[in-house]
Amino acid sequence: MRAFAELLDRLSLTGSRNAKLTLVRDYLRETSDPDRGWALAALTGDLSFDAAKPAFIRKAVEERMDPQLFWWSYDYVGDLAETVALVWPARPGANREPQLSEVVDALRGASRAEVQRLIEGWLDALQPTGRWALLKLMTGALRVGLTARLAKRAAADMGPEPVPVADVEEIWHALHPPYEDLFAWLEGRGERPSSENPGRFRPAMLAQAIDEAVDFAKLDPADYAAEWKWDGIRVQAVNEGGVRRLYTRTGDDISKSFPDVVDALQAEGVIDGELLVMRDGKVASFADLQQRLNRKTVDAKALAAFPAAIRAYDILAQGAEDTRVLPFAERRKRLEAFVAKEASPRIDLSPMQPFEGWPQLAALRADPPPGDPQVAEGLMLKRWDSIYEAGRPKGPWFKWKRDPYLIDAVLMYAQRGHGKRSSFYSDYTFGVWTEDEAGQRLLTPVGKAYFGFTDEELKQIDKFVRDNTIERFGPVRSVRAEPHAGLVFEVAFEGLQRSTRHKSGVAMRFPRINRIRWDKPPGEADELPTLERMLAQMEGR
């Protein structure tokens, strides 16, 4: 447990990707089975415990110490798990520190009542960092700034002869923690574990964001195909050996949420595409898709009201043949034939967008043709000769997003941030002008953003907030916002949705601070009707 705790501790404070890789790789090298396998499962998010609920921890700690002293401590630290880890008053005569695998075994097997007793005993035996790691592990949210992919990458590097990360990802779904067969292979002691797991996930190929100023000069338009970038979620639909599954682009299995789509998969093969809500072949808004996402089960009503479908743009396997080694041009032909054969309203083809040169494509992106392209997020560029390569290789695929929408809004509330921003007011609620029933001009909140500014700008905004506070509500301050006194943000966002949760009736997608308008009087910021017009435009294509 100690080595695992130290690993989490260091990961949580290390920003550099390379340093994180070194930390995880060395941990996997120096730790024996099965501990290292459980650690890898925790890092990749493949470990969760149903019986372990952290709610009782607070009660347990308050039974052991003065609640007032605990409260002051919690107030100072700000994070419950960390506070408990630090203040935990260990009962004397504690036993030895548990091994990670011991903890995992016990948590997997124990009932809820047993778990409490076990955890209290472990907290007694561990040091503060170990306690913190244990509490993180229990809650299942490590939040140490490490993606599952990076953890797999570190595993791929751990042996005497590193293997490509795609090789690990390819077999990942056939593996089970604590992955002893994986480590045996990586260390050259065993065969490569079989990826012959029908219905498995294939690691996705991702696109680089294009840098308009640099990339176009180097690219020949004849080498590239263009298609619209759809505003849904990327999925992989697998129908193989009688197993049908729908995965997100990170390999999460979401088949249960989308039985309508899974049922539509008839021919054997694997397609890559965008999951969308579609009515009569037309793409509905992302808000509609959200009605289907994040639901464990679906009822008939949701299925009827929000019919989901796949807009396919690639094919990774056809029958038993792996097509990823074929060039995109060839895969595209295969895909067209495959989708035509499926002949299902649930699976259609993402059309290609022909173009003559970069200037023409830029004009199409700025002013998309009528129909679905109007709600696209932008364009995708794919080299005709590119094979399907896992990861985010530089060059074969680019995404070219539409320019964001911009408005000027007034800062209304600021909230303290988290983690390294916990001393800064870094989360901002901003509003635009509207009129109340009496015709009085006032601000109504339209969104919240917490990034888009530099560290230096954050310091300046933080100072502005402190100097212009009107009221404080816990971690939130209301800030002076009048026509001639206040702070204006130029806010960038990707789209608008109608919202019943917001008083203004609109909600922004992906808002961020584009620019700070120190120069602009708040009275000249935008008005709600401007947003309403934008929304009407987005809806009424």
Next chain:
Amino acid sequence: MIRPQDLLCPKPEGLYCAPGDFYIDPVRPVARAVITHGHADHARAGHGAVLATRETLDIMGERYGAEFAGAMQAAAYGEAVPRDAVEVTLVPAGHVLGSAQAVVCWKGLTMVVSGDYKRRRDPTCPAFQPVPCDVFISEATFGLPVFRHPDDRDEIARLLRSVAQFPERSHLIGAYALGKAQRIIRLLREAGWDRPIYVHGALERLNALYEKHGVDLGPLEPATTGKKQDFEGQIIVAPPSATQDRWSRRFPDPVTAFASGWMQVRARARQRGVELPLVISDHADWDELTATVDELRPGELWITHGREEALARWADLHGVPARALALVGYEEEDDD
């Protein structure tokens, strides 16, 4: 009847002793001062007369120049020095070189001003000596139950593991120039690190002074010369403010470490951009503060600065009447 506040009472300048006519660690220039230790917020220049240990006087002389006060008097640990009707004795506080508690006796009343202190071993200064007293006047810099400083040897071991793990990077340790820096260097030597340690210029004079007082720091090199790659795999010690300064750009991809009790709280480490927090403090942690009160069982506990309310509550719950003096002008450790 003699009341403690007749002997010592808080004033804007600091804690004042009327029967002896002196202040303890005054934050403004006064006629007569007793100085517990050399940290700048406790030891200021410009007093008429100063009573302190020889080491503390040397530290003040190094910082402010030989003429830092009108008159200076050195007291050895344990030597009772009369001040008018009062007797002052300096006893070790275990904080930094020369640090002392001020034991003030008058008409059978004994009050102990701890200054800053810690209870665990420090290879650069003698250990805290508990003195039975009627009133114990304690600091409370780390007066919250979240502060439980680990064994400093474990922290140094973690640092050395990181040095081995990242041989192509340098390790840059932020450590307060007086006390912390020398303790870190000494701990590294005890852990077997016998290679040169590179030090920032601001540490050189105090390092020399520690050596003069018998603390062997081993081979030290200035961190200002040499090429970038010379610092790969090396350990550099610098004042905390320098670690994020442009000064640190001369080192190859440094792992920024910071040796401080505040590093116990993750958010504090993140705020400072610290990649390797080392929880090493020259102050008593919560367990040391409470154990000291428990051991001394004074008639009253007064608390000078820090997180007074939590320690006061603990003392009240444990039957020791406590009072927060809320003295101003003392900084938190490493808040430079």
